[in-house]
Amino acid sequence: MVIHAGAGSGKTRVISHRVAYAVATGATDKRHVLVVTFTDKAAADMVQRLTKLRLTGVAVRTFHSAALAQLRFLWPDRHDGAPAPDVLASKPQLLVRIIRELPGGYRFTPSKDLADEIEWAKSRRLTPQTYADAAQSRVPPLPLELFVRAWKEYERAKDTAGRIDVDDMLLQTVELLETDDAAAQVVRERYGWFSVDEYQDTNPLQQRLLDLWLGDRKEICVVGDEDQTIHSFTGTSSDYLTGFADRYPGAAEFTLSRNYRSTPEVLALANRLLAADGRAKRLVAIRKSGPAPLIKHCYDGADELELITTRTRALLSEGVAGSEIAVLVRMNAQIPPIEAALTRARIPFQLRGEAFFARAEVKESVRLLRKLPRSLRGDQLRDALRARLRATLGFGSAEAGQGAESRERDASLTLLLDLVSGAIAESADIDPAGIADHLDVRAAEEGSGAADGVNLLTLHRAKGLEWDAVFLPALEEGSLPIRQADSDAELAEERRLLYVGLTRARRHVVLSWAERRIGPGDRESRKKPSRFLKDLEPPRPGAPVRPGRSPRTGTGPDGLTTELPGAPVAKRAGREAAVFELLQAWRLERSIEEAVAPSIIAHDSLLEAISQRRPSTPADLRRIPGLGPTKIERYGDEILAIVKSTAPG
Numbered sequence: 041m042v043i044h045a046g047a048g049s050g051k052t053r054v055i056s057h058r059v060a061y062a063v064a065t066g067a068t069d070k071r072h073v074l075v076v077t078f079t080d081k082a083a084a085d086m087v088q089r090l091t092k093l094r095l096t097g098v099a100v101r102t103f104h105s106a107a108l109a110q111l112r113f114l115w116p117d118r119h120d121g122a123p124a125p126d127v128l129a130s131k132p133q134l135l136v137r138i139i140r141e142l143p144g145g146y147r148f149t150p151s152k153d154l155a156d157e158i159e160w161a162k163s164r165r166l167t168p169q170t171y172a173d174a175a176q177s178r179v180p181p182l183p184l185e186l187f188v189r190a191w192k193e194y195e196r197a198k199d200t201a202g203r204i205d206v207d208d209m210l211l212q213t214v215e216l217l218e219t220d221d222a223a224a225q226v227v228r229e230r231y232g233w234f235s236v237d238e239y240q241d242t243n244p245l246q247q248r249l250l251d252l253w254l255g256d257r258k259e260i261c262v263v264g265d266e267d268q269t270i271h272s273f274t275g276t277s278s279d280y281l282t283g284f285a286d287r288y289p290g291a292a293e294f295t296l297s298r299n300y301r302s303t304p305e306v307l308a309l310a311n312r313l314l315a316a317d318g319r320a321k322r323l324v325a326i327r328k329s330g331p332a333p334l335i336k337h338c339y340d341g342a343d344e345l346e347l348i349t350t351r352t353r354a355l356l357s358e359g360v361a362g363s364e365i366a367v368l369v370r371m372n373a374q375i376p377p378i379e380a381a382l383t384r385a386r387i388p389f390q391l392r393g394e395a396f397f398a399r400a401e402v403k404e405s406v407r408l409l410r411k412l413p414r415s416l417r418g419d420q421l422r423d424a425l426r427a428r429l430r431a432t433l434g435f436g437s438a439e440a441g442q443g444a445e446s447r448e449r450d451a452s453l454t455l456l457l458d459l460v461s462g463a464i465a466e467s468a469d470i471d472p473a474g475i476a477d478h479l480d481v482r483a484a485e486e487g488s489g490a491a492d493g494v495n496l497l498t499l500h501r502a503k504g505l506e507w508d509a510v511f512l513p514a515l516e517e518g519s520l521p522i523r524q525a526d527s528d529a530e531l532a533e534e535r536r537l538l539y540v541g542l543t544r545a546r547r548h549v550v551l552s553w554a555e556r557r558i559g560p561g562d563r564e565s566r567k568k569p570s571r572f573l574k575d576l577e578p579p580r581p582g583a584p585v586r587p588g589r590s591p592r593t594g595t596g597p598d599g600l601t602t603e604l605p606g607a608p609v610a611k612r613a614g615r616e617a618a619v620f621e622l623l624q625a626w627r628l629e630r631s632i633e634e635a636v637a638p639s640i641i642a643h644d645s646l647l648e649a650i651s652q653r654r655p656s657t658p659a660d661l662r663r664i665p666g667l668g669p670t671k672i673e674r675y676g677d678e679i680l681a682i683v684k685s686t687a688p689g
């Protein structure tokens with residue numbers, strides 16, 4: 041079974057209730073169930089849900105924890121009683137020393153970028169020897185020869201230490217189950233009924249492990265949303281989700297399109313964003329109508345910060361709790377100016393994720409700042425610090441890597457220099473120690489976040505969370521989509537990031553972009569609105585309506601603020617309207633006969649799909665998403681008769 045679960049459609053509830061029902065009805069023994077999640081937090085949440093359903097003792101684990109448990113159990117019998125190797129706390133603990141020995145500016149490459157590329161390669165079962173041929177389209181964080189050399193040294197260091205890393209846990213388990221039939225049989229006797237959450241985030245190695253667990257059985261249900269695939273840089277792929285029915289012919293396929301989280305107005309934006317990319321998917325709101333979303337064109341960054349603080353105050357005054365408000369950004373380095381603005385406005389906030397002043401390069405920069413001669417002042421001070429950052433941390437070096445962490449580091453150091461420039465502008469006579477003290481105060485403010493304050497975090501960290509109100513600032517070309525997104529696949533992932541951000545909001549959403557921003561060296565740069573903002577606009581009167589888009593306009597009179605009210609379904613015309621109305625009447629009669637809610641018979645979205653496609657044969661019915669074999673067998677003839685009754689002549 042594959043369940044395509046749209047954002048906010050209650051997938052965790054669906055999974056937990058399905059497991060509980062299967063156990064309660066005797067379809068499976070709870071001891072044979074394995075529920076796979078992608079994070080420990082999700083696993084804990086699932087256990088809590090099952091406990092509320094009075095079901096305990098079910099195995100709920102991540103791929104990695106399940107693999108490690110199996111490896112530790114099976115390893116001793118196959119290695120003369122020796123225990124399985126210990127697991128490295130993290131790859132960087134070995135990579136840091138290896139990177140320091142690289143030539144020139146390459147020694148400044150962030151260890152996380154190397155660790156991420158090794159993870160991507162291992163997810164495809166590549167080795168240092170096979171990487172070059174198999175990853176020709178990849179751009180590793182180091183030149184190919186250097187990357188392969190560093191990876192080989194990492195593997196040697198790991199073997200010498202008698203350790204394995206988290207990727208090896210999966211690799212070793214896969215190899216064991218592939219080569220040892222007895223071991224595979226032990227695992228298959230233990231687990232025979234599987235449910236996998238967030239299946240769109242599965243990588244090739246995890247899929248292979250899942251196949252080995254399953255064997256030739258078909259007791260598997262996967263749940264996911266291809267439009268929330270935002271971690272492909274780690275090797276994940278939504279292809280396993282979208283191609284599930286092809287790999288398992290006859291598999292049941294369901295779509296959860298009813299959204300219980302967001303208002304119709306919020307979902308109108310999300311639906312338009314997908315429709316603009318050619319997607320037919322449409323989330324249907326269950327919640328009542330709410331306030332209109334806001335798209336704001338700001339004059340500059342300061343104007344945008346004023347927008348965030350002003351609107352936040354208004355939300356707080358309306359009774360929205362600070363902990364129910366979130367500001368979501370593309371990169372960590374975009375957070376500190378928002379922190380400062382909220383601090384000045386006396387609005388409590390909390391950081392979700394790594395704090396800016398806790399980053400290694402920022403702490404090292406403050407240490408270097410304190411070591412500068414006290415006689416330095418003004419521009420000389422800033423220029424001297426920039427030179428130190430270049431020499432010590434590789435700031436601005438083209439050799440320092442091409443990965444995401446390298447970009448985050450350079451963005452952090454650029455912001456730090458901006459903060460130094462700001463301190464100098466306020467007091468031309470301030471010395472290095474004075475600026476360092478000023479930054480220490482900022483760090484203390486950042487570290488003393490309020491548990492009930494406004495949430496500040498990146499879009500990647502926001503997945504799986506939700507709030508009453510969401511701010512999405514800096515929606516500009518170069519920011520979202522990020523400047524490095526060149527390919528169609530990379531741009532599609534940036535679009536999905538915005539989609540994830542939009543669908544975190546329950547009632548309020550504010551999107552903004554700034555026409556001007558201050559860059560390095562206090563230089564002002566002009567910005568363009570993100571191409572995705574255009575996709576969120578309702579079509580102009582008389583313009584053709586794309587699937588999922590509203591025919592209503594909502595442009596403000598000043599041309600800067602766009603209010604986007606909810607999008608009613610476009611008026612149906614002709615035969616489509618006739619089919620839809622007859623189907624609604626039929627559904628009502630059927631629901632009365634069967635004493636069930638009309639939605640149990642069919643959702644509006646399914647009736648819309650039938651009225652649009654107007655099937656004439658059972659084969660046509662089978663091509664309609666959401667109309668599974670059971671419903672076709674039960675209602676197929678009636679549906680075909682209704683469609684035929686509206687045919688011309």
